[in-house]
Amino acid sequence: MKCNTFEDLQALGTEKIHERTHISRDKVELVMTKSYGEIGRVQFMGYISILEREYSIDLSNIRQEYMEFCETHSVLMAPKQSVILQSVPNSKPKWVIAGIVFIIILMVTGYFIQGKMAVEPSEEVIQLTSLAVEVVDEVKDINLSENNDINMTNSVMVVENNQTTLPSVSTTSSGKILSIRPTYKVWYGMIDMATNERVQNITSEAIVIDTAKNWLIFLGHGRIEIDIGGEKTVLKDKETIRFICENGILKQISKEEFIERNGGKNW
Secondary structure, three states: OOOOOHHHHHHHOHHHHHHHHOOOHHHHHHHHOOOHHHOOHHHHHHHHHHHHHHHOOOOHHHHHHHHHHHHHOHHHHOOOOOHHHHHOOOOOHHHHHHHHHHHHHHHHHHHHHHHHHOOOOOHHHHHHHHHHHHHHHHHHHHHHHHHOOOOOOOOEEEOOOOOOOOOOOOOOOOOOOEEEEEOOOEEEEEEEOOOOOEEEEEEOOOEEEOOOOOEEEEEOOOOEEEEEOOEEEEEOOOOOEEEEEEOOEEEEEOHHHHHHHOOOOOO
16 A cells, blocks of 8 residues: 555554554554654654655654644653652763663664665564563464454444344344444544544543444454444454444445545545
């Protein structure tokens, strides 16, 4: 997929960007959702440079947006003084800072050397930037892939009363609650089709859908569990996934239909 804009990268999804750039999934999600307050300046600029190089894309507008955020949130972005430096009177902060800078230089240099040699980075290099969090994500990823081997394409989840399309279940007179629970943390966005109001978040909790409204729904990955009043269907899809919830019916749709319904926009 050719990416020309930042929105194209968002549509590409966390998993694909992680596999290509080897930036840890949690950091990819922070960048894609513009969580500027949670990323340091050095880290953010490094990630943007990697994305520009890997996808041949100009993200100078995102850099500018980040810098403006830093200027207007200077208190939030101010580095916190190290607890170690405060508690040890005889410590040598200059040596500590020099050590941190040296480690960062080694990491960046190693990444670019490996890119030029076209050699797949080793697990040790990947873990240097993602630490133990990456290991936990990989273990979860493997376990979920083995235990949730059910796939659904363009299936219809019915929330209204007395419907019998997939899954075929009996309904109550008061209707059923519809929720989407990710099997691990995911970025999601929802668009109210009546007002065009948009909400987005990163969560590992269930996303409860208000079926009284019509929604366009965009998920960063498709490893989810759809729950209709206790009747559950599990999907296993590493790619981004899109739904429309219309008249109480949840239906998986293609990227083309999503863009058409969203006035020609990816998101």
